[in-house]
Amino acid sequence: MTENNAAATTSGRVAIVTGGSKGIGRETAARLGREGYAVVIGYGGSKDSAEQAVKDVEQAGGRAVAVQADVADEIAVAALFDRAEQEFGGVDVVVNSAGIMPLAPLAELDLEVLDRVIRTNLRGTFVVNQQATHRVRNGGAIVNVSSSLTKLARPAYSAYAASKGGVEAITLILAREMRGRDITVNAVAPGPTATSLFFDGKPQELIDRITAEPPLERLGEPSDIAEIIAFLAGPARWINGQVIYANGGSVA
Template identity: 60%
Template structure:
């Protein structure tokens, strides 16, 4: 098992896009800490993929919206893997309801994870990340596709998009880039949940390439922003196969 020269933290790294990102960063030579909410078995499986790629990996349970838990996670990563160079905040939750039917307890849940969680992790990264590093948040292409029932989810991601260019300017003097990736419909458990095949096919047809994205498609974009893509800064990168 080799020793990478850079260390990344990937929240939401136990499944879906986060898991693909962790594996891709490991393949690019970065040690990766997987932060997960509840699924230890899947997080350990992600660590197995990281190690199979020749990097070092650890799994840590933390609530991304809890400031102390996030600080403790950073402490552990620094102790076991070294100073942090990259934060990828892929942790997120989704609830689909028309605005007129919106369950406000679900809205509170979305805001806590998607907005507060982004701020808490970004705040800790802004204090600790090494020069030459990168902070990568997650938005969604639904902020432009305007699909019915996605109002609450898209609104929380709109907050992420507002934060990114401001934090990029704040981090410029530290030589740390800040961007967001906005996936289109992507073949993950989160996407498939509660959808009929007819609905899935219709949404896949939104892409100019006439298919759903894969977690690996998104991971490639994240790896570029986390590595060589240093002149891209303060941007929201829409990775959606030309969906419109």
Template identity: 60%
Template sequence: MTGTSPRVAVVTGATGGIGRAVVERLAADGMSVVVHYANNAGRADEVVQAVTAAGGSAIPAPADIAEPEQVQALFDEAEQRLGGVDVVVNTAGVMLLAPLAELDLADFDRMQRTNVRGTFVVSREAARRVRPGGAIINFSSTVVKLALPTYTAYAATKGAVDAMTLILAKELRGRDITVNAVAPGPTATPLFLDGKDQPTIDHLASMAPLERLGRPEDVAEAVAFLAGPARWVNGQIVYVNGGVS
């Protein structure tokens, strides 16, 4: 943070269910937010307009997060227009489900490209540019420990995110930058609900002792904690799942 200027957050996948909730929460906390999108400029503009209407500050910025040059341009945009980068949140992700024996390798590669390579490329740029006092927040998933059938390939990508998170936290020793991941459980987003019938959704909702699905706002609350006051939480995978185990 420089002087009295707002802290600046870059949120990838900012037009998704959780991504948008994260943007709106960080903006409500007083941060200026870069609303990243891959293809849908219209949805990004909607998010920016919602933030602005609520009195916050946000700008849209496109990038393929798996391409280093485009990610560099994304960070350049944040620095040139907003003054720097303090918080980076990697919410962008792809989830394609099938039993391991039946999963198309094209789907496997697609998830690896976004969830692993994309998180790596964004985290690498973040490690180079985030200012002291900042935070890098990756997205894991509770399915890494639940080991649910059909989630093999997706959980494998999130296991990779866990490893990157824990090691990067140590590599940034002395920089006053925290690195953590949030691991949501079943959360009512289009990404999660797509392709599931009602009995499946009801079963997943019943897994938590709180007996409901998570909401994007629940996850955004944890992100805001890690992005702001949680300066002594570092190198952790924070399970945000209502007690699912």
């Protein structure tokens, strides 16, 4: 499908993108805007970043608003969906890319940090998906963001990888629970991607080593992942109940 044809079929569709103020979420919001979506950018922290993400979508040709919401708070998430319906008339696509990634060996990880990772990454996915089951219109799509770290088993990532393993389980089960609704449910599992979430707290030696691992010998770019999410959100109607590992060949 050409980009122009894709825009013709997605014009008028409405997407919610959590974690949409930066990284993969922000790039995804702009990518959907390029295809004519109206986008509700859910963000947790920086209002300035969220407002810039709105401008990115508008410059790409879409419409957008930014709404602050804690993805693990069911009342806040319901209000996020309410805003999408009020502004744009409904919801067709939900992309759940909000997440945090504090790193430490399992033996040293503070359990309060573990609770925070599980709350945002796992409970947040559950809450957003639960609301999506009630709000997404037939013909729509739910796309969760997991991680290739569920397969890479890299030291210091136990909490993050465990939370993302749960994201994949939710995704596969929900796809089957949506039987008869004409709504696809998939997950994208990026490998190392050039975002602040990846770079923060890592020494250059580790960054260089991870960058060299894929056969393509580079980090993923947010645009690499956004392209896959946009495909799953729109034309990829026969891909359902799948985890797509997007990591340049680091792991199958």
